[in-house]
Amino acid sequence: MIYGREVSQIAPLMHRRTGWAIVAIALLIAATVAVVIARPWLSPAATSAAGSEVIAAADLTPLTLPDDPTVLIFGDSWTYGSAATDPTLGYAYVVAQDAGWTTIVNGVRGSGYLKPGIDGPAFGERIAALDPSLDPDLIIVQGSINDRRMGAAGYRDAVRAAWDQLTAKYPDARIVVLGPAPQVLPVEPATARIDQDLSTLTAERGWWYISPIAENWITDANYLTVIDTSDIGRDHPTTAGHAYLAERLAAAMEAISAPKITAAGPGDSDLPQR
Numbered sequence: 001m002i003y004g005r006e007v008s009q010i011a012p013l014m015h016r017r018t019g020w021a022i023v024a025i026a027l028l029i030a031a032t033v034a035v036v037i038a039r040p041w042l043s044p045a046a047t048s049a050a051g052s053e054v055i056a057a058a059d060l061t062p063l064t065l066p067d068d069p070t071v072l073i074f075g076d077s078w079t080y081g082s083a084a085t086d087p088t089l090g091y092a093y094v095v096a097q098d099a100g101w102t103t104i105v106n107g108v109r110g111s112g113y114l115k116p117g118i119d120g121p122a123f124g125e126r127i128a129a130l131d132p133s134l135d136p137d138l139i140i141v142q143g144s145i146n147d148r149r150m151g152a153a154g155y156r157d158a159v160r161a162a163w164d165q166l167t168a169k170y171p172d173a174r175i176v177v178l179g180p181a182p183q184v185l186p187v188e189p190a191t192a193r194i195d196q197d198l199s200t201l202t203a204e205r206g207w208w209y210i211s212p213i214a215e216n217w218i219t220d221a222n223y224l225t226v227i228d229t230s231d232i233g234r235d236h237p238t239t240a241g242h243a244y245l246a247e248r249l250a251a252a253m254e255a256i257s258a259p260k261i262t263a264a265g266p267g268d269s270d271l272p273q274r
Contacts, residue, residue, distance in 0.1 A: 060208055062258035063174055065137050071101040072134060072173075074127070075142030076117065078181065078245075079107030083228045083236030091237065092142075094246035099253060104134060112146035113158040124162040132169050139170060140249075142178040148190035155194070159201055176256070177202045178249065181212035183235040185223055210252045217248050 073079055073092040081090020096103040108126060111117030120126055123144075141163075147155060166175065179195045182188070187195075195213045202209035212218065218226050226241035227233070237245060 056203070060206060060256075063138070063176070063208070063253070063256055064258045065174070067100075069101055069137035070104065070135065071096075071099075071138045071140065072104045072106065072130075072136040072170075073140045073142065074106045074123075074130075075140075075178070076107060076111050076144040076146055077109035077236060079105060079142050080109050080119075081105075081107065081242065082109055083233040084239045084242045089239050089242055091242040091245035091249060094243055095249050098246050098250035101138075104136065106130070107142075110146055112144035112150070113162055114150040114155060115144075115146045117146070122158070124158060124165060127162055127165045127169070130169060134170070136170060136173050139166065139173045139175045140178050141166070141175065143180050145180040145183055145188075145191050145194070147194055148180075148188060152193060152197075156197055156201060159198065163201075163205070176208045176210060176253070179209065179211045179213065181245070182218050183227065185218070185220060187213055208256045210249070210256075212245075212248070215248075215252070217245070 073095075075092070079090065079092045081087030081093065084090045087093075090105075090107070092103060092105045092107060095101065106126070108117035108120040111120060111122060111126065113123045116122050123141075163175070177198055179198050180191055182191060192213065195211055199209050199211060199214075222244070226237055226244055227235055228238045228241070229235055
């Protein structure tokens with residue numbers, strides 16, 4: 001009888017605990033499902049802290065450039081051509097041959113949106129000093145890993161201010177942002193943060209963003225071919241690496257460009273169909 005009373009007293013308690021456990025599990029599942037469905041960080045209609053709408057890549061307008069466009073490539077030491085046997089063998093020069101551009105190369109070693117460079121100031125001051133008469137059809141803003149040790153504070157504001165100057169100076173130019181490429185693997189967390197920040201900020205403006213990190217331009221398989229890890233190269237692209245980056249950039253630009261329409265020549269309509 002004593003044992004029976006103990007069971008009768010414990011059973012309702014166990015039942016209540018089981019009931020609460022079921023309710024708690026149900027609430028947890030519901031909350032998880034809600035987060036998975038919403039996934040606000042992946043939503044193409046996400047809104048930034050400033051309240052501006054983020055435009056999904058699928059909704060961006062393809063690039064349309066004239067034949068033999070003038071392209072300003074602006075960036076850091078990678079744009080300068082560091083570690084190539086000659087700076088003019090850097091990707092920014094080589095891509096002109098691959099893509100058929102007339103390029104204006106403006107690269108400053110060590111420079112970033114926050115960090116002053118070896119040969120010049122940070123991006124904002126450099127943009128302010130650009131010749132307004134350049135009149136480029138396209139501007140590619142590259143980098144930069146140089147900001148990775150500067151911290152996140154003030155970074156997005158510096159990027160926005162630099163881009164505001166760029167659009168004010170060259171209002172008719174299309175602008176594409178080429179994010180940082182990893183100089184070491186695995187990708188450093190600070191570099192990944194910069195890549196994400198630039199991706200978000202370009203989406204706010206409806207600009208195309210090319211991410212060498214997301215597109216796996218540099219991998220374990222090709223790292224030692226692309227990057228010069230010697231004391232001279234200091235983790236910059238080799239000459240072959242620059243050529244490879246130029247090829248990848250040209251392909252990426254072609255992918256986001258509107259297809260060129262070629263006018264039919266005389267007699268083309270009479271050619272046999274296959």
